[in-house]
Amino acid sequence: SQELEQSPQSLIVQEGKNLTINCTSSKTLYGLYWYKQKYGEGLIFLMMLQKGGEEKSHEKITAKLDEKKQQSSLHITASQPSHAGIYLCGADTYRGTSGSRLTFGEGTQLTVNP
Amino acid sequence: DGGITQSPKYLFRKEGQNVTLSCEQNLNHDAMYWYRQDPGQGLRLIYYSQIVNDFQKGDIAEGYSVSREKKESFPLTVTSAQKNPTAFYLCASTLLAGGQNEQFFGPGTRLTVL
Numbered sequence A: 001s002q003e004l005e006q007s008p009q010s011l012i013v014q015e016g017k018n019l020t021i022n023c024t025s026s027k028t029l030y031g032l033y034w035y036k037q038k039y040g041e042g043l044i045f046l047m048m049l050q051k052g053g054e055e056k057s058h059e060k061i062t063a064k065l066d067e068k069k070q071q072s073s074l075h076i077t078a079s080q081p082s083h084a085g086i087y088l089c090g091a092d093t094y095r096g097t098s099g100s101r102l103t104f105g106e107g108t109q110l111t112v113n114p
Numbered sequence B: 001d002g003g004i005t006q007s008p009k010y011l012f013r014k015e016g017q018n019v020t021l022s023c024e025q026n027l028n029h030d031a032m033y034w035y036r037q038d039p040g041q042g043l044r045l046i047y048y049s050q051i052v053n054d055f056q057k058g059d060i061a062e063g064y065s066v067s068r069e070k071k072e073s074f075p076l077t078v079t080s081a082q083k084n085p086t087a088f089y090l091c092a093s094t095l096l097a098g099g100q101n102e103q104f105f106g107p108g109t110r111l112t113v114l
Helices: none
Strands: A004-007 A010-014 A019-025 A031-037 A043-049 A055-058 A061-065 A071-076 A085-092 A108-113 B004-007 B010-013 B019-025 B031-037 B043-051 B054-057 B064-066 B076-078 B087-094 B109-113
Touching: A004 A085, A010 A019, A019 A031, A019 A085, A019 A108, A031 A061, A031 A071, A043 A055, A043 A061, A071 A085, B004 B087, B010 B019, B019 B031, B019 B087, B019 B109, B043 B064
Parallel strands: A010 A108, B010 B109
Antiparallel strands: A004 A019, A019 A071, A031 A043, A031 A085, A055 A061, A061 A071, A085 A108, B004 B019, B019 B076, B031 B043, B031 B087, B043 B054, B064 B076, B087 B109
């Protein structure tokens, strides 16, 4: 099985709806990074979580890291077409490397219909 | 403006030819990375370098080679030994000091083998 699993693989929502993407690790997470990608482009950094129970928000996107530090969720409130893209989580599962080597999930393709 | 540049954006190669992808950063980052992205498979690490004149194999290094002669540059050569080279290639860089640091990504190079 994958070290880092994202769900769902794809998501289609109506504009204005809320949605959640999950990222589950088989190992302890020392750092969890969320990125967004437009097809054929590079990754744009969204947020990084490090401490169990930590929650961060940027505009209408909120990310949480659970207390056991093995799962993170990304929640978008009142989705807009500009939120469409591929969301990837990247995990630092090596203690003491400070994010110098990440494992990535397979990504979640988000479509927002107007 | 600081950032990571990759060139070319699109690259076509005939079977049996080696090809080199360029990656340059002016962020004064210590570490640089090469990832390969295939549809539905997320990012897989090819090689990474944390210091000049040193680099380590990632998860899928076979058929690839790199060099790190300057801090700013980390070119990737896709050799004829790489059995399935058609993919989207992403370069990234990060600082290593000061705890968890996000990786910054370039715009990518799409390689097609004809």
